[in-house]
Amino acid sequence: MNSSASKPTPANNNKKASAKTGAKAVRYLWRGFFILLGFFILLLFAANFGLLGEMPSIEEIQNPSASLSSQVYAEDGTMMGKYYKQDRVNVEYKDISPHIINALVSTEDERFYQHSGIDGESVARAVFFLGKKGGGSTITMQTAKNLFSNDWERANVIKRMMQKLKEGIISIKLERNFTKEEILTLYLNTAAFGDNVFGIRNAAKTFFQKEPDRINIEEAAVLIGMLKGATRYNPRRNPKLALDRRNTVIDQMVKNGKLDAGTASVIKAKPIELNYKKLDENAGLGPYFRMVLGEYMKQWCKDHTNANGDKYDLYRDGLRIYTTINPRMQLYAEEAVAQHINYMQKILNSQSNIKNGNVWKGTKQQAVLESAMKNSDRWRNLKNDGMDEDDIKKTFTQKVPMKVFAWNNNREKDTVMTPLDSIKYHRQMLQAGFMAMDPLTGEIKAWVGGIDFKTFKFDHVNINTKRQVGSTIKPLLYSLAIEEAGFTPETQVVDQQQSFGGYGVVPATTESCTGRTMPMGQALAFSRNCASAYIMKQLDNGGNNGAKRFTEFLKRADLTSKIEAYPSIALGACEISLFEMMQAYSMFPGRGFNVKPMFITRIEDKNGNVLEQFMPQRKEIISEVAAYSVIKMMQGVTQFGTARRIWSYGVQGEIAGKTGTTNDNSDAWFMGYTPGLLAGSWVGCDDRFIRFNSTDIGQGSAAALPIWAYFYDKASSDKNCGIDTKATFVKPEVMVNDINYDWMNNAPPDLGAEGEDMGNGNESDYQLPTTDPGEYIKPESQLPVNDGSNQPAAPTKKKDSSKSDNRTPAGVPTNNNPVDPKKNPKAVMKKPGDNTTPNN
Secondary structure, X not given: OOHHHHOOOHHHHHHHHHXXXXXXXXXXXXXXXXXXXXXXXXXXXXXXXXXXXXXXXXXXXXXXXXXXXXXXXXXXXXXXXXXXXXXXXXXXXHHOOHHHHHHHHHHHOOOOOOOOOOOHHHHHHHHHOOOOOOOOOOHHHHHHHHHHOOXXXXXXXXXXXXXHXXXXXXXXXXXXXXXXXXHHHHHHHHOEOOOOEEOHHHHHHHHHOOOHHHOOHHHHHHHHHHHHOOOOOOOOOOHHHXXXXXXXXXXHHHHOOOOOHHHHHHHHOOOOOOOOOOOOOOOOOOHHHHHHHHHHHHHHHHHOEOOOOOEOOOOOEOOEEEEOOOHHHHHHHHHHHHHHHHHHHHHHHOOHHHHOOHHHOOHHHHHHHHHHHHOOXXXXXXXXXOOOHHHHHHHOXXXXXXXXXXXXXXXXXXXXXXXXXXXXXXXXXXXXXXXXXXXXXXXXXXXXXXXXXXXXXXXXXXXXXXXXXXXXXXXXXXXXXXXXXXXXXXXXXXXXXXXXXXXXXXXXXXXXXXXXXXXXXXXXXXXXXXXXXXXXXXXXXXXOHHHHHHHHHHHHXXXXXXXXXXXXXXXXXXEEOHHHHHHHHOOOOOOOEEEOOEOEEEXXXXXXXXXXXXXXXXXXXXXXXXXXXXXXXXXXXXXXXXXXXXXXXXXXXXXEEEEEEOHHHXXXXXXXEOOOOEEEEEEEOOOOOOOOOOHHHHOHHHHOHHHHHHHHHHHHHOHHHOOOOOOOOOOOOOOOOOOOOHHHHHOOOOOOOOOOOOOOOOHHHHOOOOOOHXXXXXXXXXXXXXXXXXXXXXXXXXXXXXHOOOOOOOOOOEOOEOOOXXXXXXXXXXXXXXXXXXXX
């Protein structure tokens, strides 16, 4: 045997070594594979059990939720607005157009109906081509991201990988717990469409003003095209890119057999036709009302908890708030305010002190401007930048381009002016407040808090907004006199200045006093200040008891404003909100029952479960006879008195009302009602020193009444508003004889509108003396001296009481000194509807 044949050769050694090395490499490869596989499995377990970050529980996956906007509805179901951080409203699968579903699946996930949450082919393609030929996410994974991945961060690669891993796990769980249709619905309800619009329903409503089941093929392609880039493919911002993307979606639908090529060619040749309208805080009906409602709902959410024990969140929980607002009445109210204030603003702008800027001369005026500057965004921003105050002030006198409010369709215009002039310009704008409600249920039908919510956020109806009410307080005083002192509309009252001892005299001057004796109904019709002071005095059992009785009565009527018991409140020298005045006046058409204004009928959760229902809250304040008596007197106001011009606006039916004008025409009021509707209007500037110089223009009948009349004329002509102009005020059964107006036929010709000095006086005229009134002797002539400050006035020396009550200034008519129409034609009372003379 040849021994050399058994010796190993170098080649054999190399082969063996190579085989060992290959086997070792394979072992290492498998070992590495299993290590990686084990690590991946551990990673999956860690992710699944929340060790790599919070993961939703099975319960959360089975009951997914996203941030939903709370919706506000008018009484007829019309959407008025929303409260949201993300504008999202859910919709069911059956309410989504098939075109949207086909476009979505064809474009975003072609094998959606074949995979179980993760599409291996798409993942492999995304990894191999590094995402250049499409991503690996399925619709289910994108749904998981929308629902549970609020902390998505593109800048962090590691975090993105972990996020994708978690999305994959969640998507598998979603597929196990939901049908394909439910997953599509969840995705479309949570997808972002740009402009802070989330969900297919909001997108369809915002971009096309359609419900999602009404969307056609080309509109569906536009909406689905935006999912690739909500801003980049937004048709409002980038119409060319959006058109190209829409056509790409159409091509995908053809490729997947959801659309034939011929139809696709026709659609692709069409332009995008948008009907864009986005509801925000400035748009839509009743923006002032929605602001007040929002504040109420925030408090409601703090006071109520859901099934989990958590407090409701107005901006996330998708509450449905059903209000009492009548959309037609709201529209007519907003139109009435715009129509009249636009006209009145032109008159104010032509006033000499407005044109030459003298209205801003004075210490008080400069303080207002200083405060406005320091509260502006410009001041705060420059202050934060380190600029000193003197330099900041200089910037307010340098002209810059800006947008300012204007009475045009857009409610704004471009101009160039200094920031200081801009402050003056906007503060010189007349403001208004208007509210209408059902006087029996308290349901608020219309609410206009100002002239333009976008520019002027301050609400002039709100219970926290107080203004002097002037003569609109008088019907409340007269109702107290009827209820507790046995007065009737025929009771004779004296139109004479009254003294209240240490509290001074009311009114502050005798210029408006005629000294006449007249029926109380006539005194109200012509808003006689001195007669109202006389009535207050008759309620006085000594000291200041009459004023105290009146303030207690106002509290019983649920006026929450702080009203001091000064005799001057008989003339309305007190500050009350329009909201409160509406509640107080409701006792008249309410037949003695006061009703609290209500603006919500019910609140539901996102699933339609009723969380709270609201019912009218009524209570009796005066008798039905007293209420009816005041109604008849207030009909005298509109038929013969200071509001008689109301008929020149074409209104019809039985209307009762009361005008009001405060000192120097700073506030103009009109409160009016019919058997089925109560409404009130206020007009004035936020700064009381900006006002009409002429009472003819600035009084309640000229500045506030027309808003009421414009509104009622339109609302009563619209059958949808449900106003019956033939309805009448019902006489109580206990009254044998009705109240008549015979005394009106004998009204003196000089009892026309309130004159220039018929306001309710300055605040300093009615300050409470520093000494207890009981220390003073009570002759009828003590008059507090106005020291020009806001401190209580000091008492004057005693005067002969015999020279007080019966004084009649020269030129003021008395029973023994009638006015000669030839010598004083302005004193002659005009016919009803004649608005050529001032009516208050």
